[in-house]
Amino acid sequence: MAAYLRPETLDDALAALAADPALRIVAGGTDIYPALAEAAPRTPMLDLTALPLRGMSRTPEGWRIGALTTWADILRADLPPGFAGLQQAAREVGSPQIQAVGTIAGNIVNASPAADGTVALMALGATVEVAGPAPRRVGLAEFVQGPRRVALKPGELVVAVHVPDPGPGVAGFLKLGARKYLVISIAMVAANLRIEQGRIVQAGIAVGSCAPVARRLLALETRLVGVAPAQAAALVRASDADALAPISDVRAGAAYRRDAVPVLVARLLDRLAQEAAR
Numbered sequence: 001m002a003a004y005l006r007p008e009t010l011d012d013a014l015a016a017l018a019a020d021p022a023l024r025i026v027a028g029g030t031d032i033y034p035a036l037a038e039a040a041p042r043t044p045m046l047d048l049t050a051l052p053l054r055g056m057s058r059t060p061e062g063w064r065i066g067a068l069t070t071w072a073d074i075l076r077a078d079l080p081p082g083f084a085g086l087q088q089a090a091r092e093v094g095s096p097q098i099q100a101v102g103t104i105a106g107n108i109v110n111a112s113p114a115a116d117g118t119v120a121l122m123a124l125g126a127t128v129e130v131a132g133p134a135p136r137r138v139g140l141a142e143f144v145q146g147p148r149r150v151a152l153k154p155g156e157l158v159v160a161v162h163v164p165d166p167g168p169g170v171a172g173f174l175k176l177g178a179r180k181y182l183v184i185s186i187a188m189v190a191a192n193l194r195i196e197q198g199r200i201v202q203a204g205i206a207v208g209s210c211a212p213v214a215r216r217l218l219a220l221e222t223r224l225v226g227v228a229p230a231q232a233a234a235l236v237r238a239s240d241a242d243a244l245a246p247i248s249d250v251r252a253g254a255a256y257r258r259d260a261v262p263v264l265v266a267r268l269l270d271r272l273a274q275e276a277a278r
Contacts, residue, residue: 006047028101062165067105082166088173089120119208123190132156169195229273
């Protein structure tokens with residue numbers, strides 16, 4: 001049986017990583033155990049579940065979400081409207097059983113192109129707080145570098161996700177899959193619109209499952225600034241999908257994904273405009 005460590009302080013966890021960089025970090029275990037399969041008993045692990053890294057709190061800049069916060073925690077939290085997209089994405093992360101133990105940091109660090117939470121957090125402009133020999137923060141768009149690849153150095157681990165205050169406005173998440181629930185997405189979209197005096201003053205639009213990493217549609221975000229929410233859907237262009245790099249797989253072809261993205265974005269923006277008008 002390989003080593004299985006469960007430290008109770010962050011300092012002890014970092015010391016264990018420094019002593020044995022081969023340790024695999026585990027929390028909810030919803031991704032790592034299926035991936036390791038029969039190799040799990042032979043894999044040295046560092047269990048973080050005893051660390052005080054769970055929960056959400058206000059900060060001067062916005063919100064801090066502890067790395068061990070579960071998707072069920074996020075669903076139950078009393079959050080401002082700007083977090084609606086993240087909460088809608090939380091409802092799509094596997095089954096209720098997975099949501100009860102799967103963590104926000106695990107969803108990010110697993111670095112799946114189809115990670116529901118990453119897309120919603122990217123639309124919110126989230127950053128990742130990393131502990132280690134040189135503590136730092138990294139923008140989520142830079143932290144996730146490719147499938148199963150993130151910007152963690154030896155001896156580092158994620159301790160929190162920071163989200164700037166979304167301000168007044170509306171937000172949402174929309175997923176396209178072969179069925180309603182318990183499905184890996186063909187494509188998904190998250191949007192956050194900050195609205196002041198009836199106009200969009202800031203927009204975050206992110207797309208997942210259509211590139212090696214989730215990506216923001218920066219040109220569309222720029223076009224949306226200054227317009228009324230009711231006009232937003234009409235500004236979506238087919239060329240907005242040019243920023244993506246979809247692949248063909250068992251769920252859909254690349255061309256289908258490319259065509260689906262502008263439709264999904266327009267549908268989500270139309271839905272958000274209706275919410276903003278209420």
